Amino acid sequence: MTIKIYGSLVSRATRNLWMLEELGVDYERIDLDWIKQENRSPDYLKINPAGQVPTLIDGDVTLSESLGINLYLAQKFGGGVLWPDDDAGQARCIQWSVWAAGELEPAVYPRVYEFVFKKAKDRDDALIVKLAERTLPLLDLMEGALSASAYLVGDAFSVADLNVAGVMEYLDRSDFDIAQWPKTVAWYETTYGRAANQKVQGERAPVAEAMLKRIVEHSRSEG
Amino acid sequence: MIKLYGSNRSRALRNLWCLKELGVDYERDDRDHVSGEIKTDAYLAINPSGKVPSMTDHTGGGDVEMFECLAINLYLAMTYGKGTLWPDGAVSQADCLQWSMFSATEVEPHTVGALMERIFKPESMRDEAAALKHLEQLPRAFTVLEGVLGKQSYLCGKAFTIADLNVACVAASLHMVQFDFLAFPKVSAWLGACSGRPANQDVVAGNA
Numbered sequence: 445m446t447i448k449i450y451g452s453l454v455s456r457a458t459r460n461l462w463m464l465e466e467l468g469v470d471y472e473r474i475d476l477d478w479i480k481q482e483n484r485s486p487d488y489l490k491i492n493p494a495g496q497v498p499t500l501i502d503g504d505v506t507l508s509e510s511l512g513i514n515l516y517l518a519q520k521f522g523g524g525v526l527w528p529d530d531d532a533g534q535a536r537c538i539q540w541s542v543w544a545a546g547e548l549e550p551a552v553y554p555r556v557y558e559f560v561f562k563k564a565k566d567r568d569d570a571l572i573v574k575l576a577e578r579t580l581p582l583l584d585l586m587e588g589a590l591s592a593s594a595y596l597v598g599d600a601f602s603v604a605d606l607n608v609a610g611v612m613e614y615l616d617r618s619d620f621d622i623a624q625w626p627k628t629v630a631w632y633e634t635t636y637g638r639a640a641n642q643k644v645q646g647e648r649a650p651v652a653e654a655m656l657k658r659i660v661e662h663s664r665s666e667g
Numbered sequence: 668m669i670k671l672y673g674s675n676r677s678r679a680l681r682n683l684w685c686l687k688e689l690g691v692d693y694e695r696d697d698r699d700h701v702s703g704e705i706k707t708d709a710y711l712a713i714n715p716s717g718k719v720p721s722m723t724d725h726t727g728g729g730d731v732e733m734f735e736c737l738a739i740n741l742y743l744a745m746t747y748g749k750g751t752l753w754p755d756g757a758v759s760q761a762d763c764l765q766w767s768m769f770s771a772t773e774v775e776p777h778t779v780g781a782l783m784e785r786i787f788k789p790e791s792m793r794d795e796a797a798a799l800k801h802l803e804q805l806p807r808a809f810t811v812l813e814g815v816l817g818k819q820s821y822l823c824g825k826a827f828t829i830a831d832l833n834v835a836c837v838a839a840s841l842h843m844v845q846f847d848f849l850a851f852p853k854v855s856a857w858l859g860a861c862s863g864r865p866a867n868q869d870v871v872a873g874n875a
Contacts, residue, residue: 493810493811493814493815494807494808494810494811504757504758505757505758505761507761507762507764507765508765508769509764509765509768509769509772511768512761512764512765512767512768512769513765515764515768516761516764516765520757531724531729531731531742531746532729532730532731532732534742534745535724535731535732535733535738535742536733538733538735538738538741538742539733539734539735539738539739539742541738541768542735542737542738542741542767542768542771543734543735543738545768545771545772546735546737546771546772546775546776547735549772550776581716584715585715585716588715589715
């Protein structure tokens with residue numbers, strides 16, 4: 445049975461689409477339009493009670509949490525490649541994935557809200573400063589790790605890199621300058637620039653542009 | 668031998684609970700933010716962010732060094748808890764990953780946020796509006812848990828697993844900020860059952 449990913453190209457599902465493209469596994473993407481509240485339909489709420497995306501269905505397995513889905517996919521289909529063979533490497537993959545979810549994402553996601561969805565005059569400057577203060581030590585930590593090895597877990601690309609870069613894109617999208625962390629810059633360019641991700645991002649770009657227009661119209665119609 | 672860095676007044680509590688559940692031998696290093704030994708070069712080599720917990724495991728010539736408490740618990744369960752904390756079967760194992768991430772993304776940021784504003788910050792710096800904003804985010808997560816626990820005793824089915832431990836160890840601290848569990852009776856009963864386990868009671872009492 446083909447793997448199904450519920451989400452859209454403008455959602456956290458892109459992290460999973462990137463992973464599936466890396467693995468070369470067949471999948472079907474089911475777009476849910478949140479402006480039309482398709483993520484609140486009774487059928488969808490059965491598989492994801494909070495109405496969040498993404499959700500993965502693989503046979504009997506129904507999963508939410510984008511970075512958890514990626515760990516699952518890496519373990520199942522990426523043994524020796526995206527999921528390293530040794531205990532130490534596997535432990536680090538879990539570590540960086542939990543770190544991306546629990547430390548990095550809360551520090552960088554709200555920034556996108558401020559920079560992409562709000563007009564310059566409506567931005568919460570105090571929040572932006574607070575988020576930046578929280579982000580700096582996280583980038584220091586990454587820079588340290590990437591000074592010791594080319595990738596977060598040794599010298600090969602793994603699910604750790606994919607999960608962290610998939611969250612770091614929020615800094616990229618909100619024009620956060622990471623030039624003072626050169627190893628991180630080089631790593632991000634190589635990682636985020638991988639063909640599998642570029643394929644997903646190439647498909648995403650026009651959809652994201654159209655979506656942004658609709659959000660603006662939607663918020664106007666809501667007054 | 669496994670070595671766990673962090674005292675039972677830090678997030679290492681979560682790992683001590685897990686280790687005690689597994690019944691594996693470990694060495695404990697009680698350093699924490701109070702003892703101040705978390706910024707030494709030797710420790711920073713293990714955990715460059717200078718936080719606790721972190722863990723090393725050189726069992727059988729292995730070379731595992733890691734941080735992030737919920738990740739450490741996943742590693743311990745996968746390595747030492749096969750068939751118990753790390754259940755058999757692809758569906759349950761996937762659920763363990765999902766709930767651990769859910770704990771990190773949906774529960775912990777708001778739990779920590781509320782605790783900071785009500786307990787950890789000096790009184791003059793506390794922001795009750797911010798605390799309330801965090802607490803208001805939690806019912807969404809607890810509604811999801813309530814639905815699952817209405818159908819089964821534990822998050823992956825009939826047995827206690829690392830999924831329960833990783834969510835309960837975060838949610839339990841909400842009692843410190845008087846979070847009202849009234850609307851979530853199943854969650855409240857489950858949390859009581861999890862926290863009441865002898866392994867956790869021992870750790871909380873400082874006997875582990």
